[in-house]
Each structure stands twice: as C-alpha cells, then as structure tokens.
Amino acid sequence: MTREGWINAALYAGLLAVPLWAWATDEPFTITLATRVAILALAGVGLNIALGFGGLISLGHAAFFGIGGYAMGILASHAQSYTPLMETPFLIEGTKSMPVIWLVAIAASSLAALVIGALSLRTSGVYFIMITLAFGQMFYFFAISWPAYGGEDGLSIYVRNGFPGVNTLDPIQFFALTFVLLSLALWLSARLAASEFGLALGAARQSPQRVETVGLSPFRLRLTAFVISGAITGLAGALFADLNRFVSPTMFSWQLSGELIVFIILGGVGRLFGPVAGAALFITLEHVLGGLSDYWHVYLGLLLLVVVLFARGGIIGLLAGRRVAHD
Amino acid sequence: MTAILFIEQVLNGLQFGVMLFLMAAGLTLVFGVMGLINLAHGSLYMVGAFAAAAVAGATGSFLLALIAALAAAAAAGAIVELVVIRRLYDRDHLDQVLATFALILIFSEGTRWIFGSFPLFLDIPDYLSGPVTLPGGIQYPLYRLTLIAIGLVIAGGLFWLISCTRLGIRIRAGESDREMIAALGVDISRLYTVVFALGAALAGLAGALVGAIQSVQVGMGEPVLILAFVVIVIGGIGSIKGALVGAILVGLTDTLGGLLLPALFALFMDNSAAQTTGSALASMLIYILMACVLVWKPQGLYGARPA
Amino acid sequence: MTDPVLATRDITKSFGAVRASDGISIDLRPGEIHAVIGPNGAGKSTLIAQICGGLRPDSGTVEFLGKDITSLSGPARAQRGLARTFQISALAMEDTVLQNAVLGALKSRGGRLGYFRPALGQSNLREAAFEALHRVGLADQAAVRTAELSHGQRRQLEVAVALTLRPRAFVMDEPMAGMGSEGSRQMTQFLDTLRQDAPILLVEHDMDAVFALADRISVLVYGQCIATGSVAEIRANADVQAAYLGQDA
Numbered sequence: 001m002t003r004e005g006w007i008n009a010a011l012y013a014g015l016l017a018v019p020l021w022a023w024a025t026d027e028p029f030t031i032t033l034a035t036r037v038a039i040l041a042l043a044g045v046g047l048n049i050a051l052g053f054g055g056l057i058s059l060g061h062a063a064f065f066g067i068g069g070y071a072m073g074i075l076a077s078h079a080q081s082y083t084p085l086m087e088t089p090f091l092i093e094g095t096k097s098m099p100v101i102w103l104v105a106i107a108a109s110s111l112a113a114l115v116i117g118a119l120s121l122r123t124s125g126v127y128f129i130m131i132t133l134a135f136g137q138m139f140y141f142f143a144i145s146w147p148a149y150g151g152e153d154g155l156s157i158y159v160r161n162g163f164p165g166v167n168t169l170d171p172i173q174f175f176a177l178t179f180v181l182l183s184l185a186l187w188l189s190a191r192l193a194a195s196e197f198g199l200a201l202g203a204a205r206q207s208p209q210r211v212e213t214v215g216l217s218p219f220r221l222r223l224t225a226f227v228i229s230g231a232i233t234g235l236a237g238a239l240f241a242d243l244n245r246f247v248s249p250t251m252f253s254w255q256l257s258g259e260l261i262v263f264i265i266l267g268g269v270g271r272l273f274g275p276v277a278g279a280a281l282f283i284t285l286e287h288v289l290g291g292l293s294d295y296w297h298v299y300l301g302l303l304l305l306v307v308v309l310f311a312r313g314g315i316i317g318l319l320a321g322r323r324v325a326h327d
Numbered sequence: 328m329t330a331i332l333f334i335e336q337v338l339n340g341l342q343f344g345v346m347l348f349l350m351a352a353g354l355t356l357v358f359g360v361m362g363l364i365n366l367a368h369g370s371l372y373m374v375g376a377f378a379a380a381a382v383a384g385a386t387g388s389f390l391l392a393l394i395a396a397l398a399a400a401a402a403a404g405a406i407v408e409l410v411v412i413r414r415l416y417d418r419d420h421l422d423q424v425l426a427t428f429a430l431i432l433i434f435s436e437g438t439r440w441i442f443g444s445f446p447l448f449l450d451i452p453d454y455l456s457g458p459v460t461l462p463g464g465i466q467y468p469l470y471r472l473t474l475i476a477i478g479l480v481i482a483g484g485l486f487w488l489i490s491c492t493r494l495g496i497r498i499r500a501g502e503s504d505r506e507m508i509a510a511l512g513v514d515i516s517r518l519y520t521v522v523f524a525l526g527a528a529l530a531g532l533a534g535a536l537v538g539a540i541q542s543v544q545v546g547m548g549e550p551v552l553i554l555a556f557v558v559i560v561i562g563g564i565g566s567i568k569g570a571l572v573g574a575i576l577v578g579l580t581d582t583l584g585g586l587l588l589p590a591l592f593a594l595f596m597d598n599s600a601a602q603t604t605g606s607a608l609a610s611m612l613i614y615i616l617m618a619c620v621l622v623w624k625p626q627g628l629y630g631a632r633p634a
Numbered sequence: 635m636t637d638p639v640l641a642t643r644d645i646t647k648s649f650g651a652v653r654a655s656d657g658i659s660i661d662l663r664p665g666e667i668h669a670v671i672g673p674n675g676a677g678k679s680t681l682i683a684q685i686c687g688g689l690r691p692d693s694g695t696v697e698f699l700g701k702d703i704t705s706l707s708g709p710a711r712a713q714r715g716l717a718r719t720f721q722i723s724a725l726a727m728e729d730t731v732l733q734n735a736v737l738g739a740l741k742s743r744g745g746r747l748g749y750f751r752p753a754l755g756q757s758n759l760r761e762a763a764f765e766a767l768h769r770v771g772l773a774d775q776a777a778v779r780t781a782e783l784s785h786g787q788r789r790q791l792e793v794a795v796a797l798t799l800r801p802r803a804f805v806m807d808e809p810m811a812g813m814g815s816e817g818s819r820q821m822t823q824f825l826d827t828l829r830q831d832a833p834i835l836l837v838e839h840d841m842d843a844v845f846a847l848a849d850r851i852s853v854l855v856y857g858q859c860i861a862t863g864s865v866a867e868i869r870a871n872a873d874v875q876a877a878y879l880g881q882d883a
Contacts, residue, residue, distance in 0.1 A: 051421075057420055057421050057424060059424065119618050119621055119622065120621075122621055122622070122625045123621065123625050123626075125420060126358060126364045126420055126564065127560060127564065127625075127626075127627075129364060129420060129424060130364070130556040130557075130559070130560050131560055131617070131621065133553055133556060134553060134556055134557045134560065134614055134617055135614060137550075137553045137614070138610075138611050138614035138615075141610040141611065142607055142610055142611050144610070145606050145607045145609075145610040146603070146607045147603055148603075191749075191750050191752075192749060192750075194752040194753065194754070195747075195748050195749050195750055195751055195752060195753055196740050196747045196748040196749075196751060196753040196759075197747045197748065197749045198753070199729075199733060199736065199737055199740070199753040199754075200737060200740060200747060202726065202728075202729065203726040203729065203733075203734075203737050206725075206726040206727055206728055206729070207724045207725060207726055207727075209720065209724040210724045210725060210726060210734075210737070210795075211709075211737075212687075212707075212708040212709050212712065213686070213708070213712050213717070213718045213720075213724070213795075213796075214712055214737055214738045214740065214741055214795065214798075214799060215709045215710070215712035215713035215740075215741035215799070216709055216740070216741055216747075217707065217709045254549065254553060255549075258366075258424075258428045258431075261421075261424065261425060261428070262425065262428070265421070265425050269421070295436045295437075295439060295440045296436075297432040297433075297435065297436040298432065298433050298436040298437055298440070300429075300432055301429040301430065301431075301432030301433035301436070302429070302433065303429075304425060304426070304428070304429035304432070305411065305426055305429045305430070305433075308418075308422050308425045308426040308429065309411075309414055309426065
C-alpha cells in the first residue's frame with residue numbers, strides 16, 4: 001500500500017474509532033461532532049468530483065446542500081402536520097422515511113445541478129466561479145423570501161426521520177448511517193476516478209482539446225461530473241438537516257460553499273480522502289479554537305492563508321509527501 | 328401603482344446601480360489587469376463603512392468620514408496587495424478564491440473583534456437630508472439623489488482616467504499584454520498596487536455612502552460583492568463600460584422587479600398570493616437576467632476576452 | 635480517380651476584413667501524404683480548424699468519407715476517424731503515457747463510457763494502447779508521467795494517441811516542430827510507413843521533410859490555394875516561386 005493509502009486507512013479508522021470510543025464512555029456530544037464530520041465530508045466528497053477530478057471550481061455547491069436540506073424539511077414538515085404537499089393533479093404526501101427523503105434529495109439536487117451546470121459550463125475560469133456563486137445566492141434569497149416553509153426563520157422538525165431497523169434518535173446509530181453513506185460515496189468516487197469516465201474527465205481538466213480530438217465532448221463530461229457531484233452534496237444536505245432537525249436559508253449561504261472548498265483544500269485537492277481529512281480538521285479546529293476565542297475565524301483565516309501560500313497539496317499532500325494527486 | 332411611485336423606483340434602481348458600479352469597477356479592473364478574482368473586495372467595502380462610521384462618530388463631519396473611508400479602504404487594499412495578493416497573481420483561480428476567502432474571514436472577524444457585533448449607524452448630514460421636489464412634483468430624498476450624482480461623476484472620472492491619462496494607458500496595456508508593459512519599463516508591481524488600491528478606495532467609498540442609508544455591520548460586504556459579480560458577468564470581465572451598463576441593469580431589475588412582479592401576479596391571483604409569489608420571484612430576477620445574458624452572450628455584453 | 639477520403643470544397647472564412655480562407659478546395663486521397671505549405675499567416679491554422687471542427691466555414695463544405703461533415707462538432711468528426719495531432723502538444727501532462735494512449739482508445743472501441751470499469755483494467759483498451767505505443771516506440775515508457783517525456787517523445791505520443799483512434803485520415807499540424815534534425819529524420823521515416831494506415835494531411839514548415847514525404851503539395855498564400863501538384867510540379871511552378879519560395883530565399 002502507498003503512503004497515501006495508509007493515511008487514508010488511518011483517517012477512515014479514526015473516524016470510526018472516535019465515536020465508538022465516545023459511545024463506550026458515554027459522550028454523545030463527541031458522537032454528534034463525528035457525525036457532523038461524516039456529513040460534511042460527504043458533501044466535500046461530492047464537490048471533489050467536480051472540483052478535484054473535473055477542475056470545476058464551483059462556489060455554489062451550497063445550492064445543492066440546501067436543496068437536499070429543504071427536501072428533508074419540506075417532506076418531513078408535511079408529514080408532521082399531516083397535510084399533503086399537493087392534492088391535484090395527484091396526491092403527494094409528506095414522509096418521515098429517510099430512504100425516500102434521500103432519493104428525493106438526490107433527484108432534486110441532480111436536477112438543479114443539471115440546469116445550473118448546463119448554463120454555467122457555457123463559460124469557464126473565473127466566470128464559472130462567479131456564476132456558480134450567483135446561482136447559489138439565488139437559492140438563498142428565494143428561500144428567504146418564500147414564506148411557505150419558514151422563510152428567513154427556517155423550519156424545525158421535531159422528531160428525527162426514521163430508517164427501517166435503525167433507531168435514528170440514538171446518536172451512534174445515526175452516526176453509523178452517515179458513516180455507511182460516506183463509505184459508499186468514497187467507494188463510488190474511487191471507482192469513478194479510475195473508470196473510463198474518470199480518465200476522460202481528468203484529461204478534460206488538463207487539456208480540453210485533447211479530449212475533443214479523441215471524440216469526446218468536454219462539456220458533456222463536465223456536466224455529468226457536475227450532476228453526480230451535486231447529487232452527493234444534496235444527499236449530505238438531507239442528512240445535515242436531519243442531524244440538526246432544522247433547515248434554514250443558511251444552508252444555501254455562500255459561506256457554506258466556501259467552507260466546502262476549504263475542506264477540499266485543507267485535505268488536498270483531487271485526493272480521495274481529502275474532504276474527509278479537511279472536514280475532520282475543520283470541525284476539530286472549530287471545536288478547539290472556538291473554545292479558546294469567540295473570534296476563531298481569524299485564526300482559521302490565517303491558517304488557510306498559510307496553507308494556500310506555502311503548503312499546496314493540503315494535509316494529505318504534506319503527510320504523503322507527493323504533490324500530485326491524480327493517478 | 329402611480330407614475331410617481333414608478334419614477335421613484337427607477338431612481339432607487341439607478342442609485343442602487345451606481346453604487347454597485349463602484350464595487351464592480353474595482354473588481355473588473357483587478358481581474359482585467361491582474362487576472363485575479365478577489366472575493367475580499369466586499370471586505371474593503373465594509374472597511375470603508377466602518378472607517379466612515381468611526382470618524383463620523385468622533386468628529387461629526389460627514390465629509391471627513393468619506394475621506395476616512397477612501398483612505399482606510401485604499402490603505403487596507405494596498406497592504407493586502409503587498410502582503411498577500413501579489414503572491415497570488417501566478418496562481419490558479421482556486422488558490423485565489425481560497426486565499427481571498429481566508430482574507431474575508433480575517434477581515435470580518437477582526438472587525439467584529441474591534442467594533443463588536445452590533446451594527447453602527449452613520450447619519451446623513453443635515454445639508455443632505457430631507458426630500459427635494461423634482462420636476463413633476465415628485466418628492467425624492469436628496470441624499471439618494473446625491474448618491475446617483477456622485478456615482479455618475481465617478482463613472483465619468485473613471486472613463487476619463489482609463490482613456491486619457493498615462494495610468495489609464497498603462498492599465499489598458501496591462502490588460503492586453505503584460506510582458507509588453509514590462510518591456511516598456513513600467514514598474515508592474517507598483518502599477519498593480521495602485522490599481523488594487525484604487526479599486527479598494529472605490530469599494531470603501533461605496534460602503535460609506537451606502538452605510539448611511541443602511542446599517543454598518545460585519546458581513547455587509549458579501550451580498551454586495553456577489554451582486555457585483557453578477558454585474559461583471561453580465562457586463563463582461565475587464566470592461567468598465569460593461570460594469571456600468573451591467574450595474575444599472577441589475578439595479579433597475581432588482582427594484583422594478585420588486586414593484587412590478589407582485590402587481591403583475593395580482594392581475595390573475597388573489598392579493599396575498601400575488602405578493603408572496605411576486606416577491607419570491609423578484610428576489611431571483613437578477614439571477615434570471617444573468618442566466619439569460621449568459622445564454623445569449625457567454626462572455627457578457629462587452630466582454631472580449633475568453634476567460 | 636478514386637474518391638477522396640477528405641476534402642474541402644471552396645471553403646471561405648473571414649475574421650473581420652481578413653479572409654483567412656478564400657475559397658480553398660483541397661482533397662486527400664487514399665494512401666497519400668498531402669502536404670500543405672505556406673508562409674506564416676497564410677491561413678494554415680484556420681484551414682485545419684475548419685477541417686477538424688474548431689471553426690465553422692462561412693461558406694463551402696468539408697467532406698469526409700463521402701459525407702458532408704461541415705456541421706459536425708470536433709468530437710463527432712474524431713469519432714468518425716479523423717485523427718489530429720497538435721503543433722503544441724496537447725496531452726494530459728499529469729497522466730501517464732499509457733493513460734493518454736488509453737484515452738484515445740476509449741471512444742473508437744465503440745459504446746458508451748464506463749463509469750465503474752477501471753479504464754486501465756480492460757485488456758482491449760490496454761492492447762490497443764500498447765499496440766500504438768509500440769508503433770511509435772514508446773511502449774517501454776508506458777508507466778512514465780507524460781510531463782517527464784522529452785519534447786520529441788511527446789510528439790510521438792501525440793501520434794500514438796491518434797493511432798489508437800483507428801483513424802481513416804490524419805491531420806497533422808507541424809509534427810516536426812522543435813524536433814531537431816535527428817528527430818525529424820526519424821519522424822519522417824515513421825510518417826512514411828504511417829500512410830499505409832491512413833492518408834495524411836500534413837501541415838509542415840520543414841521543407842526537407844515535405845519534399846521527402848509528400849505525394850502532392852498544396853501552397854497556401856493569403857488564404858488562397860495558389861497551386862496543388864507533385865513535388866516536381868510545385869518546385870517548377872513560377873507562381874509558387876514568386877509568392878513563396880522566393881520570399882524565403
């Protein structure tokens with residue numbers, strides 16, 4: 001196994017061991033922190049497919065995270081108030097079932113990614129960054145000004161949604177669910193990276209001309225990557241909403257899009273476990289620095305500057321000692 | 328809806344638009360000349376507003392407050408350029424996004440540290456407050472009218488600067504060919520610092536001017552920054568003319584959309600439903616405008632350079 | 635006369651006031667190397683872009699294998715077997731040599747892209763890639779990162795990627811550029827054998843190579859094709875000497 005492989009295995013084991021230890025010593029708060037790491041890492045794994053593999057710097061992935069969150073919020077709020085979503089032309093009821101909510105979150109965020117991607121990918125470079133940012137903001141303002149689902153105040157869900165055979169209110173069991181989903185997403189993303197599609201997508205990032213001359217359309221490759229990416233981030237949004245039992249427009253905020261990118265950079269761009277390392281470090285910093293100072297974002301900002309200016313390749317890059325992540 | 332209300336909203340849109348232009352002009356220059364995407368431009372807007380509020384609070388002079396805003400934002404811009412930004416010119420956009428995101432965190436939390444979380448207020452001076460009567464009997468706040476005038480004067484000044492002065496020639500040369508101006512013996516790194524500080528000063532001025540009609544608080548810069556991005560996407564990156572046209576389009580679309588859409592929906596819906604649907608849709612309108620421009624002209628209205 | 639594999643019919647392309655292509659009609663016949671020469675700014679790049687799908691001509695058509703492909707995209711033309719190499723290497727530099735070669739084989743082996751099958755684990759793709767790498771003499775470099783190849787090796791890899799497409803025609807943009815005399819000589823020998831795979835439309839500055847390889851030569855000047863003929867005919871053509879060779883000498 002390569003050095004990066006060992007680091008990945010250690011990260012994976014650590015993410016599993018910490019909550020198990022916390023469960024044994026009865027510290028539910030630590031389990032919740034680990035659950036946050038798993039969910040945010042999942043969102044990062046999604047973004048990494050677009051950003052790391054495809055080179056698409058999306059500063060609007062909060063849109064998909066928020067859509068996933070609101071998919072949960074809307075379905076569950078209708079279920080808890082026993083009112084159908086709509087009655088004509090056919091009846092759609094709310095639901096408290098996680099698998100259904102997940103499917104809806106994935107479908108809705110893929111659809112949004114398809115539309116946003118199709119428009120944004122007409123451009124590239126800095127235009128793409130600004131446009132994805134603007135589309136994210138569009139959803140944010142829409143969520144604020146649409147009063148049916150709480151508007152600015154958001155929506156509270158009183159009881160966590162259910163999953164067959166699992167007591168989702170038990171922190172360790174809910175963690176297990178998110179951990180399984182994260183593992184699936186990591187597996188999917190590893191397969192994708194090594195696949196024919198992954199090879200072509202990586203080549204499109206490095207030389208779009210090359211991809212065209214072998215008969216492939218860079219636009220279609222990128223759009224596909226963007227949709228898969230949005231779908232995974234949307235699923236993470238649904239889980240995040242379930243963790244907090246609350247959704248609000250802040251799930252759409254541009255800061256969240258920025259933080260998702262931060263996870264990836266802290267961890268290492270294009271590396272399979274980069275988002276996991278980044279999310280774990282981010283949550284740990286938030287917890288440790290946040291305990292020391294109310295203004296911990298200043299230190300986070302300084303740390304980020306140092307990483308960008310002096311330690312390209314992120315944590316995994318530093319530890320694995322290799323700058324290039326793609327192979 | 329009356330004609331007076333409509334004209335008022337047009338003026339509001341114009342006022343919003345010219346203030347957006349002050350933000351967008353700096354962004355588009357910095358991108359055009361240095362190829363840098365600067366997310367921290369909104370922080371400079373905030374720095375200007377806070378400097379103005381602090382100086383106005385201490386001296387009571389609005390004019391001094393504006394000068395302080397210009398000076399503080401320009402200084403902050405120059406320092407940031409010297410310490411951080413100039414290391415980013417050769418980096419890819421991802422590094423630029425991340426480093427300037429880090430700057431936002433530092434600026435925002437630093438400001439919160441110094442000034443606290445509560446909003447500050449910057450008062451409109453007496454000589455600019457109160458309404459004026461426009462031809463046709465329309466009452467309109469003098470201060471907002473002044474903003475429009477200031478914005479248009481600065482826009483004119485910028486066009487003059489770019490087309491007629493030596494600095495402008497260098498800026499235009501820098502946009503088309505960096506090696507060329509280095510070969511001509513222009514001190515590039517100084518030019519970059521000057522352009523960055525100029526953009527920062529404009530952002531700081533906008534922050535101070537708008538701060539007097541809204542509140543001055545941490546995080547005030549980013550929504551404006553994102554709108555300024557929409558403006559330059561519409562106008563075309565690097566084009567001052569595009570920034571002006573885009574800013575006024577966005578300003579008018581936003582204010583008129585909020586007025587007209589609910590009224591439009593009221594034609595075929597009951598009133599409260601029309602109000603909610605209309606205003607929710609109005610909040611998305613400028614982004615829809617942006618999407619339409621993109622479909623029509625992916626490089627923006629006046630953009631020549633493929634980015 | 636056999637039907638041409640690839641042909642432009644009276645194509646015209648203007649940029650503002652400049653006519654970069656002014657009614658160009660050239661064709662590429664089976665088994666031949668057809669060289670296109672001309673001074674800088676004669677419109678060679680514009681011609682290639684129109685043939686390969688990067689630009690759409692203002693008027694006229696491009697035909698390939700007897701079909702009008704004028705409105706097809708670049709990728710669609712590549713899928714039909716129109717293989718192109720670039721003047722400045724356009725390769726996935728972070729990837730290995732083998733990955734670049736496999737990339738070429740993806741689409742020509744038909745069907746859709748796989749999302750789960752490991753690209754390098756498929757024997758048919760590997761075989762196609764290694765076969766092409768063998769032909770250009772890079773098989774022992776398969777595991778090397780492309781960025782570490784020498785300039786000449788990158789040019790060879792460009793040709794190898796083109797070969798994996800199972801091409802019906804090659805369009806090569808200055809394959810000798812920057813190769814050095816020994817490299818040029820080897821590449822010339824190699825292209826000489828390559829015409830058995832598919833005919834080559836060769837845009838090249840290296841006159842030794844052109845005269846050694848070309849069955850026919852077309853001369854572009856100011857967007858017009860002023861002459862087409864055998865090497866001997868072109869050498870003897872007074873217009874060409876006046877307009878082009880004369881300038882160089």
